[in-house]
Amino acid sequence: MKKKYVAVFGAVLMVVLIGAIFILGNAFGKPEAVGGLLLDENAQEWEPEQAIASEDAQGIQIPGYGTVVFPSNEKEVSMTLYNPKENICIFQFSLYIDDENTPIYTSEGIEPGKAVQEITLNRALSKGEYTLRIQIDPYDAQSGAKHNNAIVTALLQVI
């Protein structure tokens, strides 16, 4: 009788342990979310080569781009999509070509002080010049509420 109780107790304990491991494993495996916006796992700490903006600036600091160069026929391209560390909001970047309404790339949330530098486009581009529209959507870090946003337009050269 005693052996039976020990066996049952042992089986129950095993089930509880397995369940706990499963739940904890799922919790640690999930990407972090802030205000409903998933954070981009590829975002890394990034410092500009020179000071980008004065620390006294209020509002939302939006990075501007001159001419952007991508390699032709490549989906994997380099571009620094940066959220200045002075901001207190999460950035989401979307890239559009010319007047297209579907983005060729959308990032997850990028925290202040971080940037993604290697991105994968939805499609490779042929050689030529395009208009690149970089839509920057800032979200409140706590509530996920949307702030004023910006669309930075730059010349895109695909070579």
Next chain:
Amino acid sequence: MKKVFASLLAGAVCLSLAALPVSAGSATEAGDIELGTNFTFEYKNDPTYTVTIPDALTIEKEGSVMSIEASDVENLGDQKISVTIAGTDKFRDQMLLEGKTEDGQQASLRYYFEFEDGRRIETVGSNINGTEIVSFTENATKSFTVKPILEGSSSIKKGVTYTGSMTYGIELVPVE
């Protein structure tokens, strides 16, 4: 002694030769040697300037001052940074704030931008998207006043929190 000296001398010669710059080269099948240098260049698509925009529209009865700042501006050549209105979150991109009364009635409030030179930007008839607010050729802060339009509309109601957001267009354009 002579052998030691000779060894030291040979070692010194070897070291001095190792310090000489040598170009990368390759031998062809014909036995000729081709010298060349491999150049690599990585184009960094990093940000080249920063524009600080207001994070929210805040309007007081007498008007509120808002500022837009450009920083890290250099090597623009014959271009300027143009900050324009690219849209709002309201129907037809109007310069409009909206809210609800406690009993659920819709309320709306129009607003406009006023500049020191008397220039005014407001939604009157046609779409204002693309209208330039300010421009920069160097690091600077430019301010303007946001004012509510309180007369001439029955949709303005007291005790309402009006909200709205704006999309700013930012672009390098030729200086006129």
